[in-house]
Amino acid sequence: MTRSWRRVLYGVLVLSLLFAAGPSRTWALELDEEKELGRKILQMVRDHFRLIEDPEVVGYVQAVGRRVVRALGPVHYDYAFFVIDDATPNAFAIPGGYVFVFRGLLELMDSEAELASILAHELAHVQSRHIHKQLERGRILSIAGIVGTLAGAFLGLESDAARALAMGTMAGAQTLQLKYSREDEEEADRLGFEYLVSAGYEPRAMVTVMQKMRRMNWQSDSRVPSYLMTHPAMGERVGYLELLVERKGARPSSAKVRDALGDYPFVLAILLSRHAEFGEAQRRFQGWLQDPARKAAALYGLGRIHLSKGRLDEALNLLRQAAVLKPMSHLVLTGLGETYHRLGRLEEAEKALRSALALDDESPMAHLRLGLVYQDQEKWQEALRHLKRAEALAPLNPELDYQLGVVYGRMQDLGPAHYYLARHAMRRGDAKLVAFHMQKAKIYLPASDDRLRELERWLKESRKTSRGS
Template sequence: MLQNQYFYFFLVLALLLFATPNARAAFTIDDEKKMGREIYEKLDQGNFLSRDQKLNAYVSEIGNRILAHSNKASFPYTFTVFNSSGINAFATPGGYVYINKGLITVVENEAQLAGVMAHEIAHANSRHVASIIEKSKKLNIAMLAGIIAGALLGGGGDASAALAMFSVAGAQTMSLKYQREHEEEADRLGISYLAHSGYYPAAMVEFLKIMKQYEFLSKTIPSYFLTHPGTDDRIFYLESLLQTEYRRSGGSANIVGNIVRMQALITPDAGDLNKRRGQLTEALAKDPQNVDLLYALAIANDQLGRTNEALENLKKALALAPRDEDVLKSAGLLYLKTGNAELARFYLLKAATINPENDQTTLALGKAYFAEGDYANALNYFLKLKNQTLEGEDINYHIAMSYGRLNQMADFHYYFGLYLKKENKTQSALFHFRKAQEYTTEGTPRAAAIAAAIDELSADKRKKPDPKPPARQPAS
């Protein structure tokens, strides 16, 4: 079902973008920037993009490292983790590169992830999507929409079946040949970017072989193959480059950070989670002093509800690395979840001294202070986040509750009104904004903001149609 949502989202987007009088004109750099930005904004609005700061910072650092050793295109780049378990990555026009969570979980090291990203950067630098659009005279709008949607989607069986509806023999042959030409160029440039960035170039081939093995074991086609065709040819071509151009190239498997940490931040499906726990336990038995493995196992145990085991893993990790921010933060979050606010605060404050800018730590500290009854300190931490967008949280709620406990009713009603407004609870939001108005001095910026919110909600309420009257009962 989710893959179908992805497909239809991109299909509609493609039709909107291309079903215009200028669809057949040259596709300029400015056009690329505009399209890429619009796609990014739509994805962001639809919560398709991960808001995990650490994950996004990680892929951005890898991407920017590769960019520094590439022939940059004429636009800035944005690297983002895509909320999908599908094993895929894709680049849209204008320098937007997306890496699926599912792909991050299957790579064996950072170099393999960097290889995928180098390949996508090469697609973007070479303006391959722009080339498809400019050649659209040979395709009708429906076929073009199918190709573009497929390039962006990377879906599974349902999506690929849907894409097939848009193919006829001639168009399909042309588009596949065209895509394979793109793949060869992206591989040739990508492996160069990878090697010059300090990674070992064979990682690019290793990833393709992992995908081939995945296909054999799972009996399903990885979505990466659907959007990146000609895998056997690609492996042969890349191996020939390794034997000639990169025969003496060395390089590192990990440069930016440890991929095990990043994989621990991604929650897999239940069956895969048990499998991951088993793999981590086995790896830890061979290397019991490995902090990264202890941390990853703690996360897996926590996700499986094995709280005590998770805490033991974290304690062992802290004994080995007492100033590890990730481990300190995770210990604090786990103690907060178990109701031990004092210990939660202890560990979270240590994490905050290392990185005071982490939103997750800041939010958790606010919650810990609130749980301890220290509402003033809780409020201070919550207010630091009032302009931030948090995944799964509305900071206005926490701010409102803190003001309420401090008996500051004007602020309580105002922030609770903001929370309810976002929840689309118009009647309740209006009630609290009007209560806030009673406590607020006229002529102040806050009074103006409250009045504007009331006007907006009142207008929305008037626009909503009255509920249908009950059906007339037949006379007895």
């Protein structure tokens, strides 16, 4: 048994003890229980997959997700969006409002509107509580059984192992295969279509992205199920969506119509420059240079490659060319700001990053980079303000935790300083360093502080996992 499997099994056993339901219980998953379940499964996803923590990629997906969420009206959840570093074209949502998109699906899409379409569809599943209803229909009557079911359906864990996780807790369930029904899919398509239009996106994008997934050959080596496996009847749904577009019109109803393409080519350029093989990324960008619609993104991607290699002058030249072609892209301006910063040209870096935030105040990377510029200028309050804003927008960033610890330390606010340095160590899995900074934080923070309890919980789970491995 691998270490990751031992962690999963241990987590399920803990869940069994915390939430096990007796066979006589009438199952009704309350909203608070669903949110707690979501947090537990989120940890399982983190154990099983590598999440992309790049603030530019994650921040972009989160921004698009928040834009769609605003079109939902009243919501039950604090929605959160994650990107999984796996080439499988897939996306899924779990109870509690957590939505996951795989890198492979991002690489399949061509526009922001197509990304918004997938997110709108997944949000509709969550809003309608389709997973909850499937579990009720399957008589999966315990949290441990639910975890086993979702492990098989969404995480690609082997069916025998997933069945073993739920053994004895399913009270007669016939199968672990969790698939949305055609009725669920039709409702999610209809509601997702309405969310997409209300958010100001081109509704035909929902048709085009479904057509792309339908055309794809899903014969991959990945263990993870494809979108087609958990979202059935794709052919019928494409036809139904085309009828929706014809009936309701092909233009968004929002007064503020979104650019269908948006900054999506630049996000793809980031993914290629950081996650593709170096030579392949360069070849792709050279091909893009021949396409006027992608030329700015190609220059940006090539500039990012030079930046990652420390070739700052070459990076600056390419990013300036990209900015001429796409002056209203906050991603291009953020890349320029980072390059100026690394060249020691702090005033130019500040100007570029402030311009980026004028275009998009919800860009976590622009806030992070501007915070670092202010840090080098010893403007501690300004640095802290922007770093905290970056944290609120995209909290899963170890570099951000470290920089917050440094800034609080320079401001002599030692309780938060040690907390953030402990959290940085926690992201790296360094239990000894977490314990060191936690003991220091206890000197300056009240014993009832939730931040201390967060660190204590992590250390406790870390020690149990170490014993189990």
